[in-house]
Amino acid sequence: MALTAKGLATRQRIIEGTSAHLRSDVPGTVTLDDIRAITGTSKGQLFHYFPGGKEELLLAVARFEADRVISDQQPHLGALTSWAAWTRWRNAIVARYRAQGPSCPLGTLMDQVGATPGAAEVAAALLARWQGMIRAGIAAMQAEDLVDPALDADRAAAAFIAGIQGGVQILRSTGESTHLEAVVDLLIEHLRATRDGAGGR
Amino acid sequence: MALTAKGLATRQRIIEGTSAHLRSDVPGTVTLDDIRAITGTSKGQLFHYFPGGKEELLLAVARFEADRVISDQQPHLGALTSWAAWTRWRNAIVARYRAQGPSCPLGTLMDQVGATPGAAEVAAALLARWQGMIRAGIAAMQAEDLVDPALDADRAAAAFIAGIQGGVQILRSTGESTHLEAVVDLLIEHLRATRDGAGGR
DNA sequence: GATTTTCTGGACTTGAGGGTCCAAAAAATG
DNA sequence: CATTTTTTGGACCCTCAAGTCCAGAAAATC
Known part of the structure; x- marks a missing residue:
């Protein structure tokens, strides 16, 4: 199955259209008919591009x-x-997830594909990438001696990931961003405290 | 509809049976027929006790x-x-969620009832209760001058909740408890640091 | 421009699962 | 013990949604 330019465009339209739908209002669950309606495609196309x-x-x-x-x-x-x-x-994080509100496209997707190995792999890849970038940030701070070099950067990055994840989950169900803010702020404070001494706020 | 002792017992059997099923292996989704099979009941009973x-x-x-x-x-x-x-x-937390592995009864339930107002209320109530107990713990430590009294106990408790929530979620999909451990440990370290001075690990 | 490949539309099948209904058994009631 | 209420079983219905199939339109290929 070789795709022509037109075919590729359609395939992309399906992906982006679905993504847009997840982004806006009451998804909860997505059906193929929803996707059909939004992207202006037929069942045949859906299965043609995604066997x-x-x-x-x-x-x-x-x-x-x-x-x-x-x-x-x-x-x-x-x-x-x-x-x-x-x-x-x-x-930026707080603003992004506040704006997103209770919709959370990825969350909705994960709820629906959750069990499959493919989904776990996508989630793991994202988390690993994310955590790596935070770890790099901490390492950079350590290099400039702004954070205690003895701190385990990877472990701290993992804590940020967990905290953000949980904060977003709570924001998703309550609409409040206080938990997200609290955990990120405290973890950043902790990074500072390792260098500045106690109560370094 | 007044329930007799027998009726009450059946109702309870349905709840606990379903709970047990969620706890053990591959749930992902629960159907009324699953529940029927596990609890040895009929459709009629299910709707009789849960209109x-x-x-x-x-x-x-x-x-x-x-x-x-x-x-x-x-x-x-x-x-x-x-x-x-x-x-x-x-x-205790780490052990409990490690033992539970990827099943997470409440998570499965929330995925399925997620959207409804009732579900949000249950989740909010649990979180509030949980957070309150952690806050009380922090306050107790402050009273004994083991934690900086200037620390906002409620905010810190919120951070714990978010961190645990996220850590469990990650444990659920990856099977690794490192994130959960990292975030809880770092937050506890932070509590200590506010009192002991920098690097108080 | 004939032929082969790709793209598109939509009717149809299939199955799962939630919910309804009613009649029989069992308890409570007096 | 007659009657009323509660409990139980299971056949049936209905909807929704995933997936199949095939024929016709449009591109590509030579």
């Missing part, structure tokens, strides 16, 4: 969304080299 | 599970009055 059916389609959308998660935090996430940068990053 | 159908039934199970979440952390969670107690609590 594996719904699962393969949703997984493709999940990969697309995963990239967005990272890129939405840029350029901040890629340059955590000063406390000011950390603050900007923190604000 | 609201599947949603009402699952919500009842969710409430049952929510109680378990708290009680599984006892007696540690109720008496966070020394660093040793905090460590025991931390170990």
